[in-house]
Structures are given as C-alpha cells and as structure tokens.
Amino acid sequence: SQQGEEDPQALSIQEGENATMNCSYKTSINNLQWYRQNSGRGLVHLILIRSNEREKHSGRLRVTLDTSKKSSSLLITASRAADTASYFCATDAHGTYKYIFGTGTRLKVLA
Amino acid sequence: GAGVSQSPSNKVTEKGKDVELRCDPISGHTALYWYRQSLGQGLEFLIYFQGNSAPDKSGLPSDRFSAERTGGSVSTLTIQRTQQEDSAVYLCASSLAQLGYEQFFGPGTRLTVL
Numbered sequence: 001s002q003q004g005e006e007d008p009q010a011l012s013i014q015e016g017e018n019a020t021m022n023c024s025y026k027t028s029i030n031n032l033q034w035y036r037q038n039s040g041r042g043l044v045h046l047i048l049i050r051s052n053e054r055e056k057h058s059g060r061l062r063v064t065l066d067t068s069k070k071s072s073s074l075l076i077t078a079s080r081a082a083d084t085a086s087y088f089c090a091t092d093a094h095g096t097y098k099y100i101f102g103t104g105t106r107l108k109v110l111a
Numbered sequence: 112g113a114g115v116s117q118s119p120s121n122k123v124t125e126k127g128k129d130v131e132l133r134c135d136p137i138s139g140h141t142a143l144y145w146y147r148q149s150l151g152q153g154l155e156f157l158i159y160f161q162g163n164s165a166p167d168k169s170g171l172p173s174d175r176f177s178a179e180r181t182g183g184s185v186s187t188l189t190i191q192r193t194q195q196e197d198s199a200v201y202l203c204a205s206s207l208a209q210l211g212y213e214q215f216f217g218p219g220t221r222l223t224v225l
Contacts, residue, residue, distance in 0.1 A: 043202065090214075
C-alpha cells in the first residue's frame with residue numbers, strides 16, 4: 001500500500017492565488033521530500049524536510065511537517081502558469097532506505 | 112554535468128518477450144532506485160541499490176522482474192515474459208547517499224507491451 005497519500009487529487013486555481021496540497025503517511029520517517037513532475041522536465045526535487053523540522057521555505061514554497069499527525073503540507077504562493085504540474089510527496093519508511101511516493105496532486109494554474 | 116540517463120526512451124514489445132532497460136546514474140552517486148509509474152498514477156518503488164550492499168528488492172512485483180548494477184554504476188532492469196500489465200514508464204533515480212539526499216530522476220523508459 002502507498003506510504004504517502006496526497007490530497008486533493010486535483011486542484012485548479014487562478015494565477016496569483018496560493019495552492020495548498022497535503023500529504024499523509026503511515027509510519028515514522030526520517031525525512032519527507034516533495035517533487036514536481038511535468039511533461040517537459042520530468043520529476044524534479046523541490047524541498048526536503050527532516051523529521052525534527054516543522055517548517056521549511058524555499059522561494060515561493062513553504063513546507064510544514066507534523067509528525068504527530070503524520071502529515072505534511074506544501075504551499076505554493078503567488079502561483080504561476082508554469083507551476084502547472086503533478087506534485088508528489090516521498091517518505092522513507094524509518095529504518096529502511098527506500099522512498100515511497102504518494103499518489104500525487106495534479107495542480108492546474110489558469111492564466 | 113550529465114544527469115541520469117535512461118535507454119531506450121520508448122520500447123514496444125510483444126507479450127511474452129523479454130526486455131532490458133538501462134540506467135546510467137550520475138557519476139559518484141552511490142544510491143540507485145528503480146520505480147514504475149502507470150498512466151496517471153504515482154510512483155511504485157521497485158528496487159534500491161546502495162554501494163556494494165545487497166539490493167532491496169522488496170518492491171519487485173514478481174519473479175519476472177530482476178535488476179543488477181554492475182561496478183556500482185550502470186543498472187539494468189530486466190523483465191522476462193512481459194505481460195500487458197507491465198506497460199508503464201520505468202523511472203530510474205540516483206542520489207549521493209541513501210537517506211536525506213534528493214533523488215535525481217532520469218527521463219524514463221516508456222514500455223508498451225502489445
């Protein structure tokens with residue numbers, strides 16, 4: 001079964017709005033990563049947050065992690081049409097070296 | 112520098128044939144992962160290599176699937192007696208170390224089994 005589940009499955013917003021997507025996971029983790037996938041550039045790493053961190057920023061991206069709820073959120077501020085893509089969270093199951101990806105959120109930013 | 116490369120980019124085969132998919136990781140990356148992604152779905156973990164350690168094969172869906180990594184660099188994923196349900200994009204990724212490092216993904220091999 002999937003370690004990570006993102007919601008919503010799909011999200012459509014206007015350019016300039018903020019987009020929030022969530023990821024829930026099942027077992028304890030060492031770290032959680034967010035990736036973006038679009039047809040032009042394939043899968044690209046966005047940000048990594050460690051289990052002892054609660055919030056991390058990178059440009060227009062803000063990631064939070066709540067280990068007590070086993071959940072993370074990715075916020076994209078001031079969205080652009082180029083942000084249109086699928087976004088995946090990936091978690092390592094604590095004690096293993098493999099990453100499990102969630103089902104993804106398909107984000108569409110309308111110009 | 113060069114990123115992760117995969118070949119072929121597309122492979123069409125007939126049911127029952129064997130296929131080999133190749134991955135060239137970034138030089139110096141000790142960890143290598145194989146994933147499978149079906150249309151519109153997330154990534155399914157297949158196998159993980161780290162240095163000279165025994166690979167983690169826990170994600171391989173059946174004994175028709177196997178992978179090797181020669182000399183700690185190039186990896187080959189082999190699917191024997193392909194089935195239509197094997198049709199998917201097969202993605203390879205490499206990273207500097209097994210935990211806490213981002214994975215760099217290749218462009219994938221799109222496999223179609225007729």
